[in-house]
Amino acid sequence: MKALSPQAAARRIGLMLVLLALSGALLSCQIKTTPAASGMKYTAEEMDRISQTLFKPIYFHLARQIQQTYHIQSGVCVEAGSGSASWAIEIAKSSDLKVAAVDIDPAAVRLARENIRKAGVSARVEAIEADVAKMPFPDDYADLVVSRGSYMFWKNKVKAFAEIRRILKPGGVAYIGGGLGNLLPREDREHIRNVMAKENIGPPAELEVGFEEMGKILRAAGIPIFKLATDESCLCGLWVEFRKPGKALGRDSER
Numbered sequence: 001m002k003a004l005s006p007q008a009a010a011r012r013i014g015l016m017l018v019l020l021a022l023s024g025a026l027l028s029c030q031i032k033t034t035p036a037a038s039g040m041k042y043t044a045e046e047m048d049r050i051s052q053t054l055f056k057p058i059y060f061h062l063a064r065q066i067q068q069t070y071h072i073q074s075g076v077c078v079e080a081g082s083g084s085a086s087w088a089i090e091i092a093k094s095s096d097l098k099v100a101a102v103d104i105d106p107a108a109v110r111l112a113r114e115n116i117r118k119a120g121v122s123a124r125v126e127a128i129e130a131d132v133a134k135m136p137f138p139d140d141y142a143d144l145v146v147s148r149g150s151y152m153f154w155k156n157k158v159k160a161f162a163e164i165r166r167i168l169k170p171g172g173v174a175y176i177g178g179g180l181g182n183l184l185p186r187e188d189r190e191h192i193r194n195v196m197a198k199e200n201i202g203p204p205a206e207l208e209v210g211f212e213e214m215g216k217i218l219r220a221a222g223i224p225i226f227k228l229a230t231d232e233s234c235l236c237g238l239w240v241e242f243r244k245p246g247k248a249l250g251r252d253s254e255r
Contacts, residue, residue, distance in 0.1 A: 043107070044083070044084065044105050044107035044108040044110075044111055045107070045111065047083055047084065047108070048083070048084040048108075048111045048115070050201065051083060051084055051086040052084075052086070052115075054192060054195055054196075054201075055086065055192070056086070057184060057185075057188045057192075058148075058180050058181060058184060058192070059086045059087040059089075059090045059148075060090050061181055061183040061184045061185075062087060062090070062148065062181040062183075063087065063090035063091045063093070063094045063095075064094055064183055065181050065182055065183045066091065066094075066144070066146065066175065067094055067095060068183075069175075070144065070173050070175075072095070072097065072143050072144050072173070073095050073096055073097070074095070074096045074097060074143075075097060075098070075142075075143035075144070075169075076097065076098050076099075076100070076141060076142045076143055076144070077091055077095075077097040077098070077099045077100070077142060077143065077144040077145070077146065078099070078100045078102060078135070078137070078141075078142045078144070078145045078146075078167060079091070079099060079100070079101045079102065079145075079146050079147060080102055080132045080135070080145055080146070080147040080150065080160070080164060080176070081102070081103060081104075081132055081147050081149075081150025081151065081153070081154070082101035082102055082103045082108070082112060082127070082147075082150075083103055083105075083108050083111075083112070083149075083150070084108055084111040084112045084115050085101040085111075085112035085115050085116055085125065085127055086115070087146065087148055088100075088101035088112075088116075088125050088127075089115060089116060089119045089121055089125060091146070092119075092121040092124045092125045093119070093121065096124075097124070097143070097144065098124045098125075098126075099124060099125045099126070100125075100126050100128055100137070100142075101116070101125060101126065101127045101128065102128045102129075102130050102132060102135055103127070103128075103129065103130075104129065104130065104131050104132070105129075106129055109127045109128070109129040112127035113127045132147075132150070132154055132160045132163065132164075133154065133155075133156050133159040133160045133163050134163065135163055135167055137167045138167075139166055139167065140167075140168070140169045140170060140172075141167045141168075141169065142167050142168055142169060142172055143168075143169055143172050143173075144172060144173055144174075144175075145164050145167065145168060145172070145173075145174040145175075145176070146174070146175050146176070147175075147176045147177070148177065148178060148179075149178050149203070151176055151177070151178075151209070151240075152178070152203045152207040152208065152209060153203070153207065157209075157217045157221075158217055158220045158221045159221075160221075161176075161217060161218055161221035161223060161240075162221040162222055162223075164176070165221060165222060165223055165242075165244060168243075168244040169244065169246075170244055170245065170246020170247060171243060171244065171246050171247050172243065172244050173241065173242070173243050173244075174240070174241065174242050174243075174244075175239065175240070175241050176239070176240045176241075177229075177231075177237070177238055177239030177240055178203075178231070178237050178238060178239070179230075179231025179237025179238070179239065180192060180193075180231055180237070181231070208238075209238060210238075211228055211238070214228060214238060214240060215228070218240065218242070223242050225242065225243075226240060226241065226242040227240070227241040227242070228240060228241075229241070
């Protein structure tokens with residue numbers, strides 16, 4: 001092998017250093033833009049695609065479950081941690097409620113606004129960028145607060161649940177959790193379960209919250225009376241239901 005001249009060797013070393021630097025820069029960019037690096041498994045765009053396809057029947061049936069259970073047809077609903085507003089849109093379609101879809105992620109809010117426009121419900125659904133622990137609403141604002149698949153990511157769960165209690169009207173109800181709901185047909189339920197298991201869709205196991213821990217969170221948030229239920233179809237299927245003490249105007253708060 002022919003020996004390199006000192007000048008050629010220096011050029012080759014310089015080229016190698018440049019390539020190493022570029023590789024490091026590219027790797028750094030990949031780490032910064034990977035959802036897992038920011039604590040999120042999926043980007044807002046990926047979650048929107050899942051919500052519009054695999055999860056679409058979940059939100060359709062959950063909206064109807066809300067109506068069958070609570071009979072709240074008008075007033076104000078807040079979806080906390082709404083992502084791209086799939087549930088908020090279905091709630092608006094199945095009732096006369098005005099819905100505020102609240103999410104902390106600007107990309108999710110942008111997608112939510114586009115989905116709301118496409119669904120033709122812009123007059124009654126608004127996407128708002130805000131932290132669930134500090135929502136831009138007055139006290140006693142909402143008749144209904146809902147959330148699915150979000151609470152496990154809330155950094156300060158006690159503060160977030162206290163905020164939900166604050167914005168509820170007296171007699172208002174909160175339904176917060178995960179899972180597939182009660183009205184989803186069996187064939188849809190089995191299909192979604194299988195795909196979620198195969199594709200590992202769902203929050204990381206370390207973010208799951210059990211009955212005992214959730215009870216402590218709710219009591220610390222000033223919510224001493226609540227109901228907890230599980231949805232066996234999903235590992236993230238813990239649901240929380242509570243009412244703000246008092247009687248709502250125009251309807252029976254104990255219904």
